[in-house]
């Protein structure tokens with residue numbers, strides 16, 4: 001597992017499969033615990049991430065850490081990644097081409113880690129992974145698709161200038177880890193949307 005994840009990391013670091021490779025400083029591979037029960041998926045690296053090659057280390061990352069602290073979860077226990085691994089110029093939303101070109105890496109991360117649940121952070125991840133939109137209306141919910149569970153919440157960056165939304169993010173993350181405990185205890189959790197035929 002360790003070797004496979006290292007291989008992906010190195011592939012991402014030298015990847016030139018899409019246009020974003022031309023403007024990035026550093027690619028940003030996923031980071032964290034390969035045995036995590038949950039993978040957090042954001043949108044794309046921002047400025048700090050691009051400079052350092054690590055996901056969620058800027059202001060948005062601080063907000064995510066605040067919510068994790070509230071749930072008493074350490075960043076060392078979880079795995080964090082993004083839909084695209086390189087920063088789009090001026091932090092624009094990654095295009096559908098960029099997302100689909102990069103998706104193989106995320107697929108591999110998921111298939112190696114085999115998380116019990118994937119935590120979708122915001123609209124870009126929601127749209128890319130489940131075809132959804134308006135995450136604010138769907139946040140806090142659990143989705144099952146092709147045997148994989150997903151938990152929906154807002155993007156941590158949305159909480160930066162909005163005190164109400166930090167409360168929302170914190171309560172969602174607490175709910176997420178309650179659900180993970182239930183899954184581990186073999187309790188049947190409530191699935192709000194089931195795409196499974």
Ligand code: URA
Pocket residue numbers: 042043044045046049054055056057058060061082157
């Ligand atoms: N925003 C994201 O979506 N991902 C990061 O890694 C940082 C900010």
Ligand code: SF4
Pocket residue numbers: 012015016017018019020021027084085086098101102
């Ligand atoms: Fe490669 Fe993804 Fe970076 Fe594009 S965004 S260059 S596909 S790692």
